[in-house]
Structures are given as structure tokens and as C-alpha cells.
Amino acid sequence: MASLTLAGIVYLLAVREFFATPTLSRRVVVIGLVLAAVWHTEFLRLPPGADDDIHRYVWDGRLQRLGYNPYVVVPSDPAAQGLHTPETLNMNNPDLPSPYPAGAQLFFRAVAAIRESAFALKVAFVVCEFAIVLVLLDVLRCTRQEAHLVLAYAWNPLLAVEAAGSGHIDVVGALLLVVSAAALVRRWRTAAAVGLGLAIAVKLLPVVLLPLYWKRVRIRDAALAAAVVGLLYVPFLHHGRISIGSLGRYVQSFRFNGPVFAALDPAIRWRLRSCWLGWQCSSDSHLRPGKEGQRLSAL
Numbered sequence: 001m002a003s004l005t006l007a008g009i010v011y012l013l014a015v016r017e018f019f020a021t022p023t024l025s026r027r028v029v030v031i032g033l034v035l036a037a038v039w040h041t042e043f044l045r046l047p048p049g050a051d052d053d054i055h056r057y058v059w060d061g062r063l064q065r066l067g068y069n070p071y072v073v074v075p076s077d078p079a080a081q082g083l084h085t086p087e088t089l090n091m092n093n094p095d096l097p098s099p100y101p102a103g104a105q106l107f108f109r110a111v112a113a114i115r116e117s118a119f120a121l122k123v124a125f126v127v128c129e130f131a132i133v134l135v136l137l138d139v140l141r142c143t144r145q146e147a148h149l150v151l152a153y154a155w156n157p158l159l160a161v162e163a164a165g166s167g168h169i170d171v172v173g174a175l176l177l178v179v180s181a182a183a184l185v186r187r188w189r190t191a192a193a194v195g196l197g198l199a200i201a202v203k204l205l206p207v208v209l210l211p212l213y214w215k216r217v218r219i220r221d222a223a224l225a226a227a228v229v230g231l232l233y234v235p236f237l238h239h240g241r242i243s244i245g246s247l248g249r250y251v252q253s254f255r256f257n258g259p260v261f262a263a264l265d266p267a268i269r270w271r272l273r274s275c276w277l278g279w280q281c282s283s284d285s286h287l288r289p290g291k292e293g294q295r296l297s298a299l
Helices: 002-020 026-044 054-065 078-083 102-114 118-142 147-154 157-166 170-185 189-202 205-213 219-232 247-253 258-283 289-298
Strands: none
Touching (some): 002 147, 054 102, 102 170, 157 170, 170 189, 170 205, 189 205
16 A cells, blocks of 8 residues: 555656646657556566455356356355356355446456456456557547647556456446547547446446436437447346346445545434434424433434
8 A cells, every 4th residue: 555655646746747748759658658568567467366356257257158147146156166266266255146237247258258367357457458548549639639648547556456456347347438438529429328338337337427428419329328238138137037146235235435434424324313303303393302302212
């Protein structure tokens, strides 16, 4: 964490220089991208952690290749023990089926068709990272901005740590989201809508950006995107129904910024409870003091 903090500070200083500098030569941009490739390569060589999510990715891709549904099969099920490899035995939450959306599952399946390993997935994620660089360069050119601003993305230390190091599927969704944004710049509304739909089908987080597409895409474009996302789930139908695995459990239990959430949770709950009590007391004008005290005690 200390090294990452230092890298983050240096990165922010570099970003400040990028935006303060009117222009940089193409040679400087190329050197900057080569440097990014070098430290990505170093993180790529590191093995993932014992409980990193990437082991689940390998498992999901392997299950599909063997003809099983990752939304149905539970990794810890004794009947599934013969399906494991040394890498998949390290996955976290083995008592739950997969929570990842259909777009992510099909990506796992595509990589597993080439090679079933965490390293192969990490290579695929790094390829997605550099594909984002190419799309961003095109966007910068179309919007008449300087090409060196792409280094504000390529030099982000979290990219090397989370994509090349730990290997997270988020970068695939980010690529589709950037492609969607690039399509909006060119007024390719159908491609923009489909790109956003596919990004949501990989990782649900981009759904919060839906308001930004209001009136930027047509109703028929949105309908086509919804249809494409629906078709992605067809291979995972279970007894004629769409299965989402452990996604519901994931949504209920997962928290962003866990330490911050843990610190704020008691205060937020106390605030909500105080508001509820105030509303109850104000709405019940005939409440006797004795009964009020009993209700407060019960709460």
C-alpha cells in the first residue's frame, strides 16, 4: 500500500503536467506508452493472489468448455470435485455459483478455448487495456485534443496492479464503455447503445450511466441493445429460465470501500432510525407517554 500510495502521488503530479502542457511530441507519447507496457509486463509476470477473483474466472470458463452451467454448478459440491484444476481450487466463495453476468461468462469461455489459466486471462486483460489506449487516441483525434493526454489513462498505477497484476474483468467492461463513448462522439447511436449494453453485460456498474444516454440514442437503439444483452443469456438458460447464479447474494452483501462503509454504517443507521422515530412520533398525535416509552424501548 505504501508503494501504491507513492505511485499514486507521482501519477497525479504527472497528470497535472499533462493537462498544463499545451502539446508534446509524438516521440514523447510513444516513449510514455512503452514505459507503461514495461511495468505492465512486470506485473503480468507476478502470480495472482491465492484468493483473487481470477481463479473463479478460470473455473467459469472451464465449466462452460466442459458443457456445464456456471450459474448452477457450485464449486464446493462434492460432485464437482473432479472438474477442478490446481488453479480453480484456490477460488474464493466456493460455496456459491458464479455471480458474473453473461458477457463476462462468454469472455471467460473465449479465453478458456485458447488456454485454461490465470495467466492467459491476464494477457487478455492487458490486450484490452491497450485496445482502450487505441480507442482513446481516436477520440482525442476526433475531438481535436492532444494525443499525450492518453498517458493520463495509460500511466494509472491501478491499471497495472488490478488488470495485469490481479487480473480483473472490469477492464473488459471499460473497453466496451470507451467504445460506446467513441461511438457517441461519431454519432453512431446504435453502436453506442449496443456498446453500453455489452459493458453492462460484463460488469453491472455502467448501468449508472444510463441517464447520460437519454436523448443521445433512439428508442430503437436501446431496444436493440436490450435484445443483444438478452441473447447473451440464452446459452445459460436453466429449465427454460434465466439463471443469475449468486448475483442476488452478491448485491446484498458486497460493499464498496469496505473500511469507509464500516465506519459510516453505524452513523447512517442511527440517523435513519432517528428520522423514523421522529416521523412516528409526529404522525401519532394521540400517543401516550407510556406507550411512546415502550415503543422506543422496543426499538
